[in-house]
């Protein structure tokens with residue numbers, strides 16, 4: 024019975040992960056290197072999360088690490104920029120397309136740092152010990168490496184419950200993790216503690232910290248600016264208000280979906296992983312759940 028349960032659990036997790044991170048051909052994946060400053064690069068493969076490489080006298084520092092199968096290619100891209108092992112690896116959150124390489128980099132000697140819920144969730148997933156962050160924080164911390172003061176702060180209950188954003192004031196650069204995907208509706212992972220309400224608050228907090236010149240590295244998509252981020256927040260906020268209104272008027276999910284409340288944003292933000300119906304459904308479920316409490 025126990026075996027059957029484990030097996031079923033595996034199937035559920037496996038198909039969930041497949042849907043979420045279905046990658047047709049990682050063999051042919053190419054990691055692109057985009058220079059932002061002499062010492063800061065974006066490493067990118069569009070099938071998984073954007074990585075930030077900070078190099079210099081303190082060694083290589085990496086934010087996020089995509090999938091384990093790509094570690095070799097990622098490390099090659101790193102070595103082409105700056106020779107030497109990854110000394111510190113920071114995670115923006117626990118999803119596999121951002122932290123899947125943790126074990127490999129951990130085995131190569133990287134010290135992993137993340138918000139404490141990232142460690143808890145990776146432990147819950149039975150991740151190997153070497154994949155776990157050895158340094159965790161609750162609200163935030165500042166690290167001083169390679170001439171940068173990196174302000175790391177936790178935004179509660181947004182994309183997941185373990186999101187951290189990384190701000191480099193000197194270079195006016197921000198890595199948002201998946202609290203922002205350029206030109207796409209956000210993915211609110213309610214099963215991992217995310218919430219629409221929390222995401223809206225998180226984005227307000229983040230927007231307060233940055234200015235019009237800030238270079239934003241989103242979790243997915245190309246480099247962006249404050250205006251891009253504001254536009255998405257405004258869209259999500261508008262849709263959420265409409266959904267709330269319909270929900271409070273007593274409409275059920277089917278009726279609300281039929282109203283197509285996010286349709287006006289379909290062309291701009293609805294072409295990614297989250298379509299407008301999925302966003303509205305997430306909003307409905309959040310409203311419905313909070314009412315039951």
Ligand SMILES: [Zn+2]
Nearest residue numbers: 116118182201
């Ligand atoms: Zn994610």
